[in-house]
Amino acid sequence: MEPIYIFLIILGVIGFFILIWVISSYNSLKSAKIKVNEAESGIDVALTKRFDVLTKMVDTVKGYAKHEKETLEKVIALRNSVHLNNASIKEKQDISNQMDEAMRAINVIVEQYPDLKANENFKQLQVSISDVEEHLQAARRVYNSNVSNYNHKVQLFPSNIIASMFHFEAQEFFIAEEYKRNDVEINF
């Protein structure tokens, strides 16, 4: 066989393996990105639930609020203006932080009014918010775990070559406030 054919066959084999590697790297990056997006939807669902329960809580404590009124009104306004689907992860983080602030304000009010603390409807909401908080924490951890896996693929050699070729970019983590990193344990 002519040396040129041998050379072409070797080149073809190498080319074939490179193509397989490109396809599998691309698919691996794509599926990691899909997992990140799914996890982000999980955060949206958890934030929406938290918004809903928080709104009900604000409605219940509104009458008792004096100094904290502004913080609570801000949350209600936020609920009406924000579309979680279009928000970036940074914006979602800010929304979550504002909800934390509202939650703290509600805690202050509850401490001042024992009859509110004893209110059955409010007690039920407390149970719901605890569960919602747990789900949000889980959604945040799932998201960060998937982002970490995806970012590894985007930044480490050799998959970073494919990542830059097809414009896969590293994603931001969802960073919780320091006290939120621990398990949720809301004691009213």
Added chain:
Amino acid sequence: MICVVIKKKGEVTFICNRSRMEYSELINKLEQKRKVVVKRICFSIGFVALGLAIGWLINRDFGYAVGGIVGFIVAIVLISEGFDKYKKVFKNQFMPLVVNKTGLDLKYVHKQGIPKEMVISSRLFKKPDRYIKEDLMYGTLDGVNFMSSDVHMQDKRVTRDSKGRRRVRYDTFFRGRWFVYEFNKSFNGIIQVREEFFKSHPWGLKVEKIKLEDVEFNRKFNTYATNQHDAFYVLTPTLMENIKKLERKFPGSIYFSFIENQLHIAIYHSKDSFEPPVFSKLDESLINELVSDIVVLQEIVNELKLNRKIFK
């Protein structure tokens, strides 16, 4: 009866005001029975030797074999008869006293165990062909319902020898202590945490392998769940820490299954719990050891914070 629990440098001691007479009388009774068993073991060795000798004197070709077998059968009958009596008193009279001594709200039934269907529902292991259970403990600890027993599961193996004869053999695939607790979180699906050298999957389920953020936890355990969110929802950083702590406490492999508001914990250590000692004396140290084995039930509730009920 009032019991005081004293914890000092990791040792748990229980002081109860129940009549100490009752205890000492029972311990003396058990000691006598234990000594009878030991004596019978010694006699049995003599019987086997005697059988061998007589057999050999009668017929030097195969007489010793017949004599040995006869001596061995006599020895087995002698030992098991004595041991059964001793075990009966230990399990039916002594164990309830030890359980009382812990001061925990639980009941003990020697000849019962966790139902087979409940164990199978955990999907930790396959359906056994032979299921043996004993030493059931059940009750409520800090408002958490629980059940615990020894579980022994075996697989039936049918083989044929070179002459075509059918032989049935039972292979053990789990032998140890099983715990079932009421779990305080609601979710659909299943989560399993398995400590094992060889990877094995939950039985008969479509699950995904979950990688949690705790590197040490991932190194020690294989985690499987029907979905990623449920696994992260149930396995919080604190729970993972406490599972690691619990794993250090128990020898053998430990398995966790969270399913239908239940937490199953299976400890595969190839031992029977709460068995009477034969060659060591029945004393306070043995009682304290038994008590510690029972107190583990409460320790699991505390370690895994199963009594935290803010979600219900």
